[in-house]
């Protein structure tokens with residue numbers, strides 16, 4: 001097996017991609033410590049020690065027509081999530097300024113729903129204008145299955161990156177959501193790239209998928225050219241169909257992070273929602289290939305404090321400067 005680790009190192013440094021068969025074999029490695037160390041080395045060799053921070057604002061919450069089984073915001077599930085149409089500008093600005101003051105470089109406005117209408121998109125304009133005017137944050141958007149016109153409109157509002165999670169592999173996706181498809185999400189990402197936006201897309205682990213599904217997702221993201229990959233760990237929420245899903249063991253989380261790094265050596269592997277469930281162990285993800293995080297609160301779950309996160313990332317030898 002050590003031979004496979006050495007071969008993987010040489011393969012990646014030779015500019016070649018890990019094969020799916022090798023990824024599968026690595027996922028069964030009896031000595032994961034050496035595997036995590038390899039992922040950490042590849043992260044350093046391809047991406048250096050920059051740590052990439054971003055944060056998100058829930059700009060429109062709840063009342064969603066879709067049936068994503070993990071999500072508190074679907075109106076098909078009975079949850080206690082707050083529902084509102086558009087966040088107040090003052091509140092968005094306060095959160096944005098707080099992120100800016102803590103060295104966060106990117107901020108995304110995230111909205112619930114299948115896709116925003118043109119009128120709803122226009123309601124985002126004053127929010128982006130205020131944030132751009134009063135902070136130095138680069139702007140992202142996550143607003144569902146937009147078409148080229150909607151994405152172009154966002155670009156004109158100053159947005160430079162579009163987020164749309166594939167969530168899981170194409171084959172597992174129908175077990176997570178039936179009201180839209182994996183293909184529609186991939187098409188949205190391709191459309192975003194066509195209008196000149198950079199891409200952010202990842203998924204949620206711990207929804208009952210296999211390691212093979214996670215490997216497939218990592219390859220699907222690679223094929224789409226995604227360079228910012230958020231990994232969420234399912235937070236089971238009361239009232240959703242996945243409320244009773246059991247937690248993923250830490251080792252499996254670390255294994256997934258390491259595989260995502262080896263399959264996407266030059267991408268930001270960004271720990272997102274759910275990492276707080278691991279307590280201090282969450283920071284081990286950043287010694288197994290991850291080099292970015294969403295900080296502050298997540299959409300419907302409370303995150304760790306930004307200060308605690310920043311100390312932890314610096315203690316691990318990262319320089320917090322990326323987006």
Ligand code: SF4
Nearest residue numbers: 064066068071112113
């Ligand atoms: S993930 Fe998005 S599309 Fe799916 S239910 Fe939640 S808000 Fe709606």
